[in-house]
Amino acid sequence: MKDISPLIVPPLVPNLVVPPLVPPKCDLTSFHFLAIEVNNFLSSLEWISFNYVEKVAFFNLLLKSWHQIPCSSLPNDDVLLKHFSGVGQKWGKIKENVLSGWVLASDGRYYHPYVAKRALEAWLIKLNASLDANKGNEKRWNVSIDSSELLADLEEALQCLKILNPTSKTLESHVLKAIVRANKHIDNYVNLSRGDPNINKHNQTKKILNKKEDINASWERNDLTSQILESKRKN
Numbered sequence: 749m750k751d752i753s754p755l756i757v758p759p760l761v762p763n764l765v766v767p768p769l770v771p772p773k774c775d776l777t778s779f780h781f782l783a784i785e786v787n788n789f790l791s792s793l794e795w796i797s798f799n800y801v802e803k804v805a806f807f808n809l810l811l812k813s814w815h816q817i818p819c820s821s822l823p824n825d826d827v828l829l830k831h832f833s834g835v836g837q838k839w840g841k842i843k844e845n846v847l848s849g850w851v852l853a854s855d856g857r858y859y860h861p862y863v864a865k866r867a868l869e870a871w872l873i874k875l876n877a878s879l880d881a882n883k884g885n886e887k888r889w890n891v892s893i894d895s896s897e898l899l900a901d902l903e904e905a906l907q908c909l910k911i912l913n914p915t916s917k918t919l920e921s922h923v924l925k926a927i928v929r930a931n932k933h934i935d936n937y938v939n940l941s942r943g944d945p946n947i948n949k950h951n952q953t954k955k956i957l958n959k960k961e962d963i964n965a966s967w968e969r970n971d972l973t974s975q976i977l978e979s980k981r982k983n
Contacts, residue, residue, distance in 0.1 A: 766854060769853065782866060808835075869916065879898055882895045
């Protein structure tokens with residue numbers, strides 16, 4: 749099963765620096781559910797290779813990472829990992845195998861690619877909802893609301909998801925619609941701003957988003973993560 753298997757080389761490889769798989773702001777503590785494709789998960793090589801104790805630890809860590817910030821990550825702290833794993837003193841013996849599919853990123857936290865995909869999709873939903881709320885409040889109160897930060901967060905999340913899961917249905921439908929709504933939102937903001945000196949900034953953001961409206965266009969991310977993932981896909 750490809751979706752749950754590690755997409756990146758194991759985190760215990762020395763001298764390898766990988767950027768975080770999700771944006772640092774990715775906070776899904778208000779999202780109570782983590783979607784897991786049950787059959788694919790249970791038949792994945794990663795899951796099958798674990799013994800009983802390793803399965804318990806791995807699943808506990810997977811679930812715990814969902815409500816960490818950034819979502820899908822865990823601290824590189826043996827005391828906390830031991831506690832989160834739920835296996836007590838057995839953690840030291842199984843740590844390396846359990847974490848073999850996790851990525852130790854440059855921010856000092858472990859990320860699992862599978863949870864990161866789900867996190868990015870949910871994060872995009874949350875950002876889209878915030879944009880819609882701003883748009884509604886503008887109409888209701890006849891005020892201008894600066895959503896440039898939300899749009900920047902949206903763009904960053906899109907880039908990360910395109911790298912981790914370029915075939916995600918979120919990229920094909922939900923996100924594309926969000927970009928169109930975001931463009932309309934920028935237009936409304938500029939119209940309401942009445943000479944706001946930041947208009948050029950909003951126009952620049954709009955141009956960037958317009959370039960991404962084609963869902964088949966590549967979102968470039970010139971870092972080690974994209975190179976590693978591209979190499980893995982080719983192999």
